[in-house]
Amino acid sequence: MKKFVYLLLAIVLYLLPGAESAQAQDFTYQPKNPAFGGETFNYQWMQSSATSQDKLKDPNAVTGGAASRDPLADFEQNLNRQILSQLSRQLVTSQFGEGALEPGSYVIGNYEIEVTEGSGGVNIVIVDTGTGNQTTVTVPFF
Numbered sequence: 001m002k003k004f005v006y007l008l009l010a011i012v013l014y015l016l017p018g019a020e021s022a023q024a025q026d027f028t029y030q031p032k033n034p035a036f037g038g039e040t041f042n043y044q045w046m047q048s049s050a051t052s053q054d055k056l057k058d059p060n061a062v063t064g065g066a067a068s069r070d071p072l073a074d075f076e077q078n079l080n081r082q083i084l085s086q087l088s089r090q091l092v093t094s095q096f097g098e099g100a101l102e103p104g105s106y107v108i109g110n111y112e113i114e115v116t117e118g119s120g121g122v123n124i125v126i127v128d129t130g131t132g133n134q135t136t137v138t139v140p141f142f
Contacts, residue, residue, distance in 0.1 A: 076109075083108050084126075091124065091139060 031038040033046060087108075103122075106113040110130045116123045121140035127133070 080109055080111070083111065087113065087124075091122070091137075 032042055034040045034043045103115050103117055106115070110128055112127045112129060114125045114127075116125075118138070121138050124137040124139070126135045126137070
């Protein structure tokens with residue numbers, strides 16, 4: 001047994017000087033994510049990889065694009081836009097040109113519109129009866 005220990009010690013001492021010739025190199029870190037200084041061309045690949053691994057879906061997300069829109073709601077919004085556009089046209093024409101916007105109260109669709117003449121100009125109060133939102137517009141006299 002003693003010979004075995006001496007033999008093992010001799011082998012270790014013989015191989016120990018060979019450890020000096022071991023080679024190594026510096027470790028350098030290169031990030032992959034472009035947000036942390038990585039290559040900008042990796043962004044598309046990382047985005048598609050993350051999207052494909054995403055198992056959580058938003059239950060409130062709108063899907064289907066134009067196919068899932070309600071035509072009646074679109075019609076109502078379009079009609080409201082046209083009414084407000086016509087009102088603004090009448091207001092501008094009465095202040096800057098022909099035509100007259102008569103003071104009074106108007107009910108058009110979901111909107112209650114009150115036109116009054118004040119000391120500073122024409123006051124228009126628009127109330128959306130559906131939501132209760134109110135907008136006041138004052139057009140000064142010239």
